[in-house]
Amino acid sequence: MTILIVVFCVFILILIITWGKINPFLAFLIVSIIAGALLGIPLRDISRSLKVGIGDMLGSLAIIICLGAMFGKIIADSGAAKKITEVLMKGFGAKYIQWALMITGFIVGIPLFYNVGFVLLVPLIFSLVYQYKLPALYIGIPMLAALSVTHGFLPPHPSPTALNNLFEANLSTTLIYGFIVAVPCMITAGPIFAKTLKTVQSQPLDLFIPQETSDRELPSGINCFITALLPVFLLAVSAILPYLTSGNKTLEDIFIFLADPVNVMLISLIIATYTLGIKQKMKMKNIMDGYTNSVKDIAMILLIVAGAGALKQIFIDSGVSTEIANLLGGWNVNPLILGFLMATIIRVCLGSATVAGLTTAGIIAPIISVTGANPNLMVLAIGAGSLMFSHVNDSGFWMFKEYFNLSLNDTFKSWTVMETIVGVVGILMVLLLDLFV
Numbered sequence: 001m002t003i004l005i006v007v008f009c010v011f012i013l014i015l016i017i018t019w020g021k022i023n024p025f026l027a028f029l030i031v032s033i034i035a036g037a038l039l040g041i042p043l044r045d046i047s048r049s050l051k052v053g054i055g056d057m058l059g060s061l062a063i064i065i066c067l068g069a070m071f072g073k074i075i076a077d078s079g080a081a082k083k084i085t086e087v088l089m090k091g092f093g094a095k096y097i098q099w100a101l102m103i104t105g106f107i108v109g110i111p112l113f114y115n116v117g118f119v120l121l122v123p124l125i126f127s128l129v130y131q132y133k134l135p136a137l138y139i140g141i142p143m144l145a146a147l148s149v150t151h152g153f154l155p156p157h158p159s160p161t162a163l164n165n166l167f168e169a170n171l172s173t174t175l176i177y178g179f180i181v182a183v184p185c186m187i188t189a190g191p192i193f194a195k196t197l198k199t200v201q202s203q204p205l206d207l208f209i210p211q212e213t214s215d216r217e218l219p220s221g222i223n224c225f226i227t228a229l230l231p232v233f234l235l236a237v238s239a240i241l242p243y244l245t246s247g248n249k250t251l252e253d254i255f256i257f258l259a260d261p262v263n264v265m266l267i268s269l270i271i272a273t274y275t276l277g278i279k280q281k282m283k284m285k286n287i288m289d290g291y292t293n294s295v296k297d298i299a300m301i302l303l304i305v306a307g308a309g310a311l312k313q314i315f316i317d318s319g320v321s322t323e324i325a326n327l328l329g330g331w332n333v334n335p336l337i338l339g340f341l342m343a344t345i346i347r348v349c350l351g352s353a354t355v356a357g358l359t360t361a362g363i364i365a366p367i368i369s370v371t372g373a374n375p376n377l378m379v380l381a382i383g384a385g386s387l388m389f390s391h392v393n394d395s396g397f398w399m400f401k402e403y404f405n406l407s408l409n410d411t412f413k414s415w416t417v418m419e420t421i422v423g424v425v426g427i428l429m430v431l432l433l434d435l436f437v
Contacts, residue, residue: 002039002318002319002320002323003320003323005035005038005039005320006035006315006320006363008038009031009034009035009038009311010346010359010363012031012034013027013028013031013311013350013359014346014349014350016030016031017350017355018349018350018351023300024304024307024350024352024355025300025303025304025306025307026307027307028304028306028307028308028310028311029050029307029310031311032046032049032050032053032307032310032311032313032314033046033050035311035314035315035318036049036314036317036318039314039315039318039319039320040318041314041317041318045317046314049310049313049314049317050310050313050314052313052317053309053310053311053312053313053314053316054306054307054309054310054313055309056309056313057162057165057166057305057306057308057309057310057312058302058305058306058309059165061161061162061165061305062302063262063265064155064156064161064261064262064265065156065158065161065298065301065302065305066295066298066302067156067262067265067266067268067269068111068113068156068157068161068231068265069113069294069295069297069298070269070290070291070294070295071111071231071265071268071269071272072111072112072113072117072294073290073291073293073294074269074272074273074276074277074287074290074291075108075111075112075227075228075272075276076112077282077287077290078218078219078224078276078277078280078282079217079218079219080218080219080223080224080227080228080276081104081108081112081121081124081224081228082124082218083218083219083220083221083224084104084107084108084221084224084225084228085100085101085104085108085121085124086218086221087221087224087225088100088101088103088104089128094132097128097132097134097139098138098139098142098190098191098194099142099191101125101128101139101140101142101143101146102142102143102145102146102186102187102190102191103146104121104124104143104146105117105121105142105143105144105145105146105147105150105186106146106147106149106150106182106186107225107228107229108121108147108228109146109147109149109150109151110150110154110228110229110231110232111156111228111231113151113157113158113297113298113301114147114148114150114151114157114396115395115396115399117147117150118144118147118396118399118403119399121143121147122140122403125139125140125143135197135198135199135200135201135202136202136203136404137194137197137198137200137202137404137414138194138195138197138198139194140194140202140404141189141190141193141194141197141414141418142186142190142191142194143190144400144415144418145185145186145189145190145193145418145421145422146186146190148186148189148387148396148418148419148422149182149185149186149189149422149426150182151353151387152353152357152383152384152386152387152422152423152426153178153181153182153185153380153383153384153426154175154178154179154182155171155174155175155178155235155261156231156261156265158298158301158305158354159353159354159357159358159383159386160174160178160357160379160380160383161261162305162308162357162358162361163357163358163361163378163379163382163383164375164376164379166312166361166362166365167361167365167368167375167376167378167379168375169375169376169378169379170376171235171261172235172236172238172259173376174376174379174380175232175235175236176236177376177377177380177433177437178379178380180429180433181380181384181426181429181430181433184425184429185421185422185425185426185429186422188421188422188425189418189419189421189422189425190418193417193418193421197413197414200406200410200413200414201410202404202405202406202410203405219275219276219279219280223275223276223279224276226275227268227271227272227275227276230268230271230272231264231265231268234258234264234267234268235261235264238255238258238259238260238264273287301354304352304354304355304358305354305358308355308358308359308361308362309362311359311362312361312362312365315362315363315366316366334431334434335364335367335368335371335373335378336373336374336377336378336381336427336430336431336434337381337427337431338364338367339360339364339378339381339382339385340381340382340384340385340423340427340430341385342360342363342364342382342385343356343357343360343381343382343383343384343385343386343388344356344385344386344388344389344423346359346360346386347385347386347387347388347389347390348388348389348391351390351391351392351394351395351397352394352395353386353387353390353394354386356385356386357382357383357385357386360382360385360386361382364378364382374434374437377430377433377434377437380426380430381427381430383426384422384423384424384426384427384430385423385427386423387419387420387422387423387426388419388420388423388424389416389419389420389423390415390416390419390420391412391416392408396415397411397415397416400414400415401415
């Protein structure tokens with residue numbers, strides 16, 4: 001009966017978000033209260049469970065996501081993203097323009113949240129469409145595939161960071177595995193798949209043709225690349241720091257401090273504030289105003305993450321998590337596939353990759369310890385499922401359709417297929433990694 005209650009609650013969550021148009025944060029709170037009552041938690045204790053769940057989920061996660069938003073803001077406002085594109089375009093040339101845009105999307109997509117990266121980079125795509133007279137989808141899909149990959153697989157993006165925290169995985173290890181998974185995903189869904197879209201007609205709207213910017217306003221290419229990739233470099237280095245202590249307790253404490261993701265993001269932001277802000281003659285007040293606005297932009301993401309934490313805690317406090325773990329632990333199914341399929345189903349129903357990933361995590365978390373599944377790979381498996389079959393209930397679907405001025409049919413043939421390729425190749429890579437780690 002408890003399993004049926006969980007299924008019923010997930011169904012109610014999907015229904016009130018899709019049909020009722022209720023904000024996901026409110027939907028999570030409402031369903032959490034319903035689930036707590038149905039699962040036998042005393043009414044006086046339900047509020048306590050909600051508070052504990054929200055607090056545990058946000059914790060250090062709120063700091064990382066906010067710092068990540070600020071870091072992405074300085075990358076965008078300083079012109080670093082545009083400079084990275086220009087450098088790569090000159091390096092690769094018109095013949096390999098797809099690869100240049102894919103790498104740009106990947107590098108810029110690491111610090112920028114998806115919607116910000118999309119709005120920032122799509123005008124760059126259109127400027128190249130007019131310059132080289134190439135089909136918009138042919139050169140645009142590789143960049144957007146790379147953006148999607150970073151959104152689904154790589155910290156500090158909200159869903160992989162939240163899942164990493166919930167599963168008690170290692171953020172540095174998840175990032176390294178995420179890179180291994182991400183590269184074949186974006187190549188397959190990007191340059192390879194885009195070759196099939198050359199005949200699809202897309203006339204971008206004049207509204208999105210970018211304004212010319214003087215090169216003198218932009219920071220240097222070396223500065224842009226080093227600063228944009230700094231969090232990745234620091235997180236990767238932090239994975240090997242514990243092995244360099246040689247038993248020195250003081251050194252070990254310093255390395256543990258430096259390896260903490262919060263400190264990594266804070267150090268990266270401080271350096272970026274100088275290299276891309278102050279050094280470029282930006283006023284400190286303008287930089288800080290930008291940081292304030294960036295946090296406003298991701299406030300709802302934080303609330304959605306908090307709401308997912310509340311529902312997770314209800315499942316734990318009611319004991320249903322243990323029952324789910326025991327039930328699914330006895331299935332002769334790879335738990336990574338189970339996480340992928342569950343995330344796929346919720347993604348198709350809800351549209352939001354972040355909500356799909358977090359909802360799945362709350363249900364699937366208890367089986368990790370029972371089955372011995374690798375928590376780092378589970379983050380990526382659920383990430384792959386959360387990207388599958390993007391369609392009309394996904395805001396990204398409509399942004400892509402309107403910006404590229406496509407018909408619904410062509411949007412399905414391009415955007416939906418691209419996202420699905422990322423998900424399928426992603427889970428295949430995760431399962432391949434599972435054989436070796």
